[in-house]
Amino acid sequence: MKTEKVDKKQAILDAAEKLFCETGYEGTSTRQIAKESGANMAMINYYFGSKEGVFVEIMNERIAGFASQLKIINEDKISALEKLHKVIEGYVNRILNNTAFHKMMHRELSLTQRPEMYDKIKDAMSHNMQLIDRIITDGIEDGTFNKVDVRMVIATIMGTITNIVIAPHKVISCSNFDLSNPKDKKIIKDRAVAHLQDLTTVYLTTKR
Amino acid sequence: MKTEKVDKKQAILDAAEKLFCETGYEGTSTRQIAKESGANMAMINYYFGSKEGVFVEIMNERIAGFASQLKIINEDKISALEKLHKVIEGYVNRILNNTAFHKMMHRELSLTQRPEMYDKIKDAMSHNMQLIDRIITDGIEDGTFNKVDVRMVIATIMGTITNIVIAPHKVISCSNFDLSNPKDKKIIKDRAVAHLQDLTTVYLTTKR
DNA sequence: GGAAGTTAATCAATCGTTTGATTAATTTTG
DNA sequence: CAAAATTAATCAAACGATTGATTAACTTCC
Numbered sequence: 001m002k003t004e005k006v007d008k009k010q011a012i013l014d015a016a017e018k019l020f021c022e023t024g025y026e027g028t029s030t031r032q033i034a035k036e037s038g039a040n041m042a043m044i045n046y047y048f049g050s051k052e053g054v055f056v057e058i059m060n061e062r063i064a065g066f067a068s069q070l071k072i073i074n075e076d077k078i079s080a081l082e083k084l085h086k087v088i089e090g091y092v093n094r095i096l097n098n099t100a101f102h103k104m105m106h107r108e109l110s111l112t113q114r115p116e117m118y119d120k121i122k123d124a125m126s127h128n129m130q131l132i133d134r135i136i137t138d139g140i141e142d143g144t145f146n147k148v149d150v151r152m153v154i155a156t157i158m159g160t161i162t163n164i165v166i167a168p169h170k171v172i173s174c175s176n177f178d179l180s181n182p183k184d185k186k187i188i189k190d191r192a193v194a195h196l197q198d199l200t201t202v203y204l205t206t207k208r
Numbered sequence: 209m210k211t212e213k214v215d216k217k218q219a220i221l222d223a224a225e226k227l228f229c230e231t232g233y234e235g236t237s238t239r240q241i242a243k244e245s246g247a248n249m250a251m252i253n254y255y256f257g258s259k260e261g262v263f264v265e266i267m268n269e270r271i272a273g274f275a276s277q278l279k280i281i282n283e284d285k286i287s288a289l290e291k292l293h294k295v296i297e298g299y300v301n302r303i304l305n306n307t308a309f310h311k312m313m314h315r316e317l318s319l320t321q322r323p324e325m326y327d328k329i330k331d332a333m334s335h336n337m338q339l340i341d342r343i344i345t346d347g348i349e350d351g352t353f354n355k356v357d358v359r360m361v362i363a364t365i366m367g368t369i370t371n372i373v374i375a376p377h378k379v380i381s382c383s384n385f386d387l388s389n390p391k392d393k394k395i396i397k398d399r400a401v402a403h404l405q406d407l408t409t410v411y412l413t414t415k416r
Numbered sequence: 417g418g419a420a421g422t423t424a425a426t427c428a429a430t431c432g433t434t435t436g437a438t439t440a441a442t443t444t445t446g
Numbered sequence: 447c448a449a450a451a452t453t454a455a456t457c458a459a460a461c462g463a464t465t466g467a468t469t470a471a472c473t474t475c476c
Contacts, residue, residue, distance in 0.1 A: 008421085022320045026234035030466055040423055045467060103318045110311040110374045112230045122377055129378060151379045152403035156368040158378065160360070163367030166318045169330055170337060170366065171359045195360035199411055206414045216455080238432055248457055253433060 009047050011037040013061070016054045021100035024107065025055055052114075059108075059117060062101050063124040080139030081205060087132055088196045092161055096189050099165050099179055106162055129154055136204070145204040153203070157196060164192055217255050219245040221269070224262045229308040232315065233263055260322075267316075267325060270309050271332040288347030289413060295340055296404045300369055304397050307373050307387055314370055337362055344412070353412040361411070365404060372400055 015037035019028040034041040048054045095102050132154050139145035223245035227236040242249040256262045303310050347353030
């Protein structure tokens with residue numbers, strides 16, 4: 001008997017992430033998840049205990065993948081500006097390669113009903129923020145960067161990317177544009193990186 | 209007999225907006241709305257036809273208040289940069305004075321289940337975007353602004369503000385900070401306006 | 417044969433909505 | 447003017463449908 005060994009557990013996670021992204025956590029029923037993943041409803045509770053268990057698992061999985069990526073940058077013997085540009089490129093890439101999850105995460109940040117999840121996301125983000133904060137602060141202290149409102153600059157960098165993901169129509173008015181299309185995604189990625197690198201270069205290093 | 213004539217209809221709208229913001233549309237039940245507003249459950253359908261009717265009414269009310277505000281700016285005989293600074297100040301003020309609604313609107317943008325609502329929000333935003341687009345484009349054409357990726361600059365301005373509203377912990381790490389506290393809100397407002405005006409000034413007008 | 421995986425059937429709880437009745441205010445009529 | 451008719455507002459109760467979760471039986475596999 002050749003059962004197609006597509007891991008049911010993973011299929012549930014994938015389907016749930018897709019649906020949670022599209023219609024929200026409360027807007028998605030366990031029956032939808034079961035149908036979309038091809039698993040029986042009871043499998044959700046069998047593997048994850050509850051609907052929220054699925055959600056928590058997705059978030060934990062993704063957040064774990066967060067931290068492992070940006071360590072090396074800060075050890076390179078390159079200028080603060082180059083470091084920042086590397087971070088921007090990495091950040092844009094990761095977020096635009098995971099737009100569904102990023103939307104989900106951001107939406108969860110704007111709700112109050114799962115405080116533990118809010119804190120978890122906040123902690124995961126603050127890690128990245130501290131990295132950027134350190135890069136910019138170092139640049140200011142060694143005189144290569146202007147004195148700026150560091151946290152606001154970070155909010156600008158992250159906010160720009162998030163805004164592009166959630167409201168791409170702001171950037172591309174073309175109606176048949178689709179972020180899930182690899183070609184369109186590449187275009188947006190390049191534009192976002194170019195813009196943010198240019199912006200930070202001018203704003204942080206222009207003598208005035 | 210002087211019954212306290214607090215309009216039940218408005219009470220429902222107020223309660224619903226508060227709850228929709230805190231726990232999302234799907235996460236809020238009509239029973240909660242009824243309880244919070246002090247109205248009977250049936251009044252929701254009596255006045256608005258359905259739960260979604262309440263939601264649509266809230267959005268329409270708010271979006272209507274949107275358009276009426278920014279007309280004058282573009283007629284002033286002031287420079288493109290001054291216009292942009294005025295727009296930034298107005299935008300920051302409006303969004304930080306309506307953080308709850310703005311969160312709700314932004315969350316709705318990231319969902320796919322109510323396309324008409326998505327389009328409605330998109331249209332309301334595009335109006336403002338065209339205004340900013342025009343200001344920057346004019347500045348570029350008359351030579352006072354550098355040639356930049358206009359839509360990306362807009363995404364940066366709007367994204368920064370949205371990011372501050374939804375994730376204020378990024379800007380203020382102080383734990384007992386509260387955006388609903390007028391004093392704290394004023395501080396954030398001023399910082400956001402100062403940052404964005406400084407950023408746009410440097411980025412758009414620095415000769416290079 | 418027993419642990420792990422899978423299924424259909426079922427559970428109580430909650431969902432948004434509707435109902436029929438009642439009250440209070442307003443308008444019409446004699 | 448006052449009785450009658452009409453309207454708007456409000457209520458408790460109930461509706462059918464759906465929710466997340468659980469059960470118990472069945473299958474698969476080592």
